[in-house]
Amino acid sequence: xxxxxxxxxxxxxxxxxxxxxxxxxxxxxxxxxxxxxxxxxxxxxxxxxxxxxxxxxxxxxxxxxxxxxxxxxxxxxxxxxxxxxxxxxxxxxxxxxxxxxxxxxxxxxxxxxxxxxxxxxxxxxxxxxxxxxxxxxxxxxxxxxxxxxxxxxxxxxxxxxxxxxxxxxxxxxxxxxxxxxxxxxxxxxxxxxxxxxxxxxxxxxxxxxxxxxxxxxxxxxxxxxxxxxxxxxxxxxxxxxxxxxxxxxxxxxxxxxxxxxxxxxxxxxxxxxxxxxxxxxxxxxxxxxxxxxxxxxxxxxxxxxxxxxxxxxxxxxxxxxxxxxxxxxxxxxxxxxxxxxxxxxxxxxxxxxxxxxxxxxxxxxxxxxxxxxxxxxxxxxxxxxxxxxxxxxxxxxxxxxxxxxxxxxxx
Numbered sequence: 001x002x003x004x005x006x007x008x009x010x011x012x013x014x015x016x017x018x019x020x021x022x023x024x025x026x027x028x029x030x031x032x033x034x035x036x037x038x039x040x041x042x043x044x045x046x047x048x049x050x051x052x053x054x055x056x057x058x059x060x061x062x063x064x065x066x067x068x069x070x071x072x073x074x075x076x077x078x079x080x081x082x083x084x085x086x087x088x089x090x091x092x093x094x095x096x097x098x099x100x101x102x103x104x105x106x107x108x109x110x111x112x113x114x115x116x117x118x119x120x121x122x123x124x125x126x127x128x129x130x131x132x133x134x135x136x137x138x139x140x141x142x143x144x145x146x147x148x149x150x151x152x153x154x155x156x157x158x159x160x161x162x163x164x165x166x167x168x169x170x171x172x173x174x175x176x177x178x179x180x181x182x183x184x185x186x187x188x189x190x191x192x193x194x195x196x197x198x199x200x201x202x203x204x205x206x207x208x209x210x211x212x213x214x215x216x217x218x219x220x221x222x223x224x225x226x227x228x229x230x231x232x233x234x235x236x237x238x239x240x241x242x243x244x245x246x247x248x249x250x251x252x253x254x255x256x257x258x259x260x261x262x263x264x265x266x267x268x269x270x271x272x273x274x275x276x277x278x279x280x281x282x283x284x285x286x287x288x289x290x291x292x293x294x295x296x297x298x299x300x301x302x303x304x305x306x307x308x309x310x311x312x313x314x315x316x317x318x319x320x321x322x323x324x325x326x327x328x329x330x331x332x333x334x335x336x337x338x339x340x341x342x343x344x345x346x347x348x349x350x351x352x353x354x355x356x357x358x359x360x361x362x363x364x365x366x367x368x369x370x371x372x373x374x375x376x377x378x379x380x381x382x383x384x385x386x387x388x389x390x391x392x393x394x395x396x397x398x399x400x401x402x403x404x405x406x407x408x409x410x411x
Contacts, residue, residue, distance in 0.1 A: 006073040008080065011045075012060035013052055020048050021095050022080045024073040030061050044087055045095035065128050072123050074101045076132075079119055082111055085139030088181055090188060092139040097176060109172050111141070143168055144202040145188045153187065156199040160208040163198060182219065189268065192221040192246075213261060213281075214254060217274035217289060220265045221251060230254055260284070267292045291316050303327060 009030040011021040023030065033040075033049065040046065052059055065076055078101030085092015089109075098109055117137070121129045143151050151168040172180065179196060186194050193201035193208055195216040201208070211227040213234055226244040233240045234256060244252035246268070253264040259280055265273045275288040289298040295318040300311045310325035315338050323334045333346035341359045344352055351366035 004067045004069050006068050006070045007063050008065040008068070008073050008076045010062045010064055010080075011049075012062055013048070014057045014060045015052065015055065017060075018093060019084060020093065021045055022077055022084065022100065023096075024070075024077040024100075030063070034059060042095060042097055044097075048095050064131055065124060068123070068128075075119065077101055078103075079117055080135060082115060082117070083135055083137040083139060085141075088176065089143060090145075090185070091141060091143075105175065106173070108169050109175055110143075110169050143184070143188065146202055152202075154201045154204055156193070156201070156205070156208050156210075158197075158199065158210060158212070160199070160210045162205070162207070165204075179218070186219045190221050192223055195220045195222055213278075215261060215263050215276035215278040215283065217263075217265060217276055217287070220274065223252070226252055 005026045006024060007026065007030075008022065008024050010019040011023075011030075011033060012018065013020050021033065023033075025032075033045070049059060064080075065073070068076070078099055081094060081096050081100040084094050086094050086096050088095075088097055099111055103109075119132070121132065124132060141151075144153075153166050153168060153171050155163045155166065157163050171184075174180070183194065183196050183200060187200055187202050191203075193199050193203075193205070196218050199208060199210065199222055208222060209224040209227050210222060211231050211234075214227065214230060216222075223244050223246075226242070230242055233242060237256070239257050241253070241255050243250055243254075249266070249268060249270045251266050251268070253266075255262040260277060261279070262275075262277045264275055267273050269292060271292055271294055272290050273292075274290070275286075277284045277287070283300075283302060285302065287298075287300040288296065291297045291314075293316060295316060296314050297316075298311065298313050300309065302309050308325070308327035310323065310327065312323045313321045315321050317338065319338060319340045320334075320336045321338075322336075323332070325332045331346065331348065333344075333352075335343045335345075337343050337357050339357060341357055342355050343357075344354050346352055346367075348367075351364055353361060354363045354365070356362050
């Protein structure tokens with residue numbers, strides 16, 4: 001017979017006594033969230049914990065359902081996450097990322113439409129039964145904020161043709177990879193289609209008019225009339241300015257000065273969002289993206305004739321996060337902790353140098369010396385044949401960065 005050694009617990013914000021994370025476990029599992037863990041990628045939860053601690057408070061932990069078997073713990077965890085909803089999907093208040101229970105990778109991160117809170121209360125003692133019944137459902141599953149049950153995303157090519165119609169479930173089938181969640185958030189918050197290499201919309205259009213002259217940034221909105229008006233002026237004038245306002249707030253401002261096109265975009269709050277310039281269809285000079293709080297998010301600089309570039313990303317608090325560059329065949333890669341101290345740097349002919357959060361050097365990993373094919377010249381490789389899990393992750397991050405920005409340079 002299975003021992004009743006499991007429990008379901010909640011992390012609680014002491015400032016408002018609100019649950020912000022639900023988990024299951026046994027032993028001292030509930031304490032694991034309060035220790036530094038480089039394999040914990042739940043950024044929302046980690047930032048919440050940091051924010052509470054910076055406010056001078058300790059995280060409260062409550063064992064909601066003690067002394068239960070593992071199957072019951074799985075069941076209760078999934079039900080509670082359903083009841084309270086996840087912040088990452090705009091469902092509710094929890095920082096959980098997945099729906100709990102026996103969820104596995106490649107399974108849907110969404111709850112089935114047929115999901116029922118059908119729990120046998122006799123599995124719990126009377127006190128636990130009261131606790132279960134006291135937790136009300138507050139979640140909302142209108143992911144796209146369209147006030148209908150149709151949770152579908154339409155994807156269009158950059159020429160405005162309908163490419164694919166995808167259920168939200170399929171859209172999220174690979175989990176929260178890359179820009180998926182930020183894209184979903186922007187689609188939810190805007191009535192207009194959104195640009196991210198393709199065009200995404202929560203509403204159906206037979207075809208969308210898109211200017212191929214405007215240098216859109218990731219997550220810019222696409223307003224058909226603005227695009228049409230810009231193209232009409234482009235054909236008529238050498239120099240002009242045009243703006244787009246929605247509900248009295250400026251969202252786009254474009255300038256044409258001879259062959260130079262400049263596009264400013266703004267958040268719905270009116271705060272600046274991005275700055276792009278193109279000349280003869282090529283990105284020029286410096287490009288910028290900002291967080292909605294006004295702090296710089298990304299700075300991308302191209303050398304003359306696109307012979308080199310640098311790209312710096314920032315934390316939302318304003319500190320640098322990653323800086324990568326390739327000027328005169330001199331490649332650099334640096335990453336910082338959120339507190340401003342350097343975490344890793346690449347020094348050619350030496351390798352990756354790692355530091356801890358207080359700035360002390362902890363190790364060096366040399367690079368492989370090998371003949372590099374031209375198409376792989378952006379690839380950063382490591383010397384060890386047997387890579388640790390940490391190094392595999394580091395290598396993957398570095399390779400993806402170089403691949404992404406080599407595409408930009410060669411475009």
